[in-house]
Amino acid sequence: MSxxxxxxxxxxxxxxxxxxxxxxxxxxxxxxGAVSTLLAVAAAGPAAAAVTGTSESSDGGTTKTAATGxxxxxxxxxxLDHPALKPEVRGKDVPYDTASIIKVDILATLLLQAQDAGRxxxxxxxxxxxxxxxxxxxxxxxxxxxxxxxxxxxxAANKRLGLSSTVGGxxxxxxxxxxxxxxxxxxxxxxxxDGGTSSASGSAxxxxxxxxxRTLMTRIAAGQSWGVSAASDAGxxxxxxxxxxxxxxxxxxxSVGEVTSGTHHYLVAVLSAGNxxxxxxxxxxxxxxxxxxxxxxxxx
Numbered sequence: 001m002s003x004x005x006x007x008x009x010x011x012x013x014x015x016x017x018x019x020x021x022x023x024x025x026x027x028x029x030x031x032x033g034a035v036s037t038l039l040a041v042a043a044a045g046p047a048a049a050a051v052t053g054t055s056e057s058s059d060g061g062t063t064k065t066a067a068t069g070x071x072x073x074x075x076x077x078x079x080l081d082h083p084a085l086k087p088e089v090r091g092k093d094v095p096y097d098t099a100s101i102i103k104v105d106i107l108a109t110l111l112l113q114a115q116d117a118g119r120x121x122x123x124x125x126x127x128x129x130x131x132x133x134x135x136x137x138x139x140x141x142x143x144x145x146x147x148x149x150x151x152x153x154x155x156a157a158n159k160r161l162g163l164s165s166t167v168g169g170x171x172x173x174x175x176x177x178x179x180x181x182x183x184x185x186x187x188x189x190x191x192x193x194d195g196g197t198s199s200a201s202g203s204a205x206x207x208x209x210x211x212x213x214r215t216l217m218t219r220i221a222a223g224q225s226w227g228v229s230a231a232s233d234a235g236x237x238x239x240x241x242x243x244x245x246x247x248x249x250x251x252x253x254x255s256v257g258e259v260t261s262g263t264h265h266y267l268v269a270v271l272s273a274g275n276x277x278x279x280x281x282x283x284x285x286x287x288x289x290x291x292x293x294x295x296x297x298x299x300x
Contacts, residue, residue: 071250073272073284075292076181079299080192080258080265087185087267088296090288095165095178096271099241100136101254102177104213105166105187107133109148109157111209133216133239136224145174158183161190161204175243184256184269191217192237192258192267217257227255228268230286231293234260242278250274253281261293268293 074091098105107129114121121129128144131137148154151168154177158166163183169176190205191213205213217237229236238257245252256269270288275281 071272071274071276071281071284073270073288074181075271075288076185076269077292077296078185078189078267079296080267081263085299087182088292088299089181090292090295091181093180093182095167095180096254096273097175097243097252098169098177098179099175099243099252099254100138100141101184101239101241101256102169102174102179103132103136103141103241104191104217104239104256105154105158105177106141106144106148106174107213107216108161108187108190108205108209109154110144111205111212112157112160113148113153115206115209129212130216133213134219135221136240141174142172145172150174151177158187162186175241179271181269181271184271185267188256188258188267188269192265214258226282227285228257228259228270228289231266231268231289232259232261236260242281244278248274250276251278251281253278253285255285255289259289259293262297264297266293266296 072091074089074093074096076087076089076093078087079085110121110125110129114125125144125147128137128140132140132144148157150172151170154168155166163179163186166177166179166183168174169178191210214237217239218235220238220240224240225238227240228238236257236259238255238259240256241252241254243252244250250273252273253275254269254271257267259266259268268289270285270292272281272285272288275284
């Protein structure tokens with residue numbers, strides 16, 4: 001394979017050189033409440049609620065999990081070094097809220113649209129993309145969600161990337177996009193698999209577009225570099241999402257990305273809902289990621 005996470009490719013599109021991602025800092029973040037920013041509820045509107053420390057926001061949307069229900073988690077893993085294999089799924093492959101993992105899909109859509117138009121990203125789009133992926137900035141996500149045409153634009157791009165069960169959030173609520181673990185593996189394939197993906201309806205991401213997204217996903221802010229990276233013993237590239245639902249107080253905690261374990265490289269998606277706390281949800285997601293990758297290693 002031509003790409004390996006950490007170190008990143010030496011010729012990224014982004015103008016700032018990459019630096020190695022680190023998992024350090026999570027526990028301190030959870031104790032000090034340093035994780036910030038709000039989950040947007042409008043494409044270009046104001047934030048839905050005040051910063052709460054560890055919550056991206058309470059978005060006022062409906063929830064699929066009752067306050068008294070048990071947490072649920074679904075994982076999907078694909079061994080990139082055995083592309084003929086299908087993703088190994090654990091748990092029910094049903095829709096979950098994306099929270100901020102949708103930001104990878106937003107950027108993939110933006111790049112695909114730019115390819116279609118025969119142009120590169122503008123400097124402003126580069127600035128938004130960097131902030132959205134590296135720091136999970138929601139103002140930047142608002143701007144790019146609007147730029148891609150919100151849910152219709154996202155869904156049109158996803159058809160070309162092979163997704164079949166992802167529905168964009170309505171009324172500008174990109175964080176309430178519904179997706180499955182299998183569909184998240186398809187997004188990751190479009191970004192990390194050699195040659196991306198292709199379909200009868202159009203071209204996939206170019207190598208340059210893939211490299212750009214990969215590079216940003218290896219530069220995640222230290223306080224947000226938890227999740228699927230727990231399953232890696234070498235390099236990783238990821239994007240996380242976290243959302244406390246206003247109707248229940250329960251947490252959606254998600255993590256997607258590529259990890260290196262042993263001599264193999266895996267695409268991993270872990271989606272969860274109904275967690276009693278952010279810390280508990282992160283711990284559950286990391287356990288699930290480790291278990292899923294260990295199982296995939298045994299098969300490989």
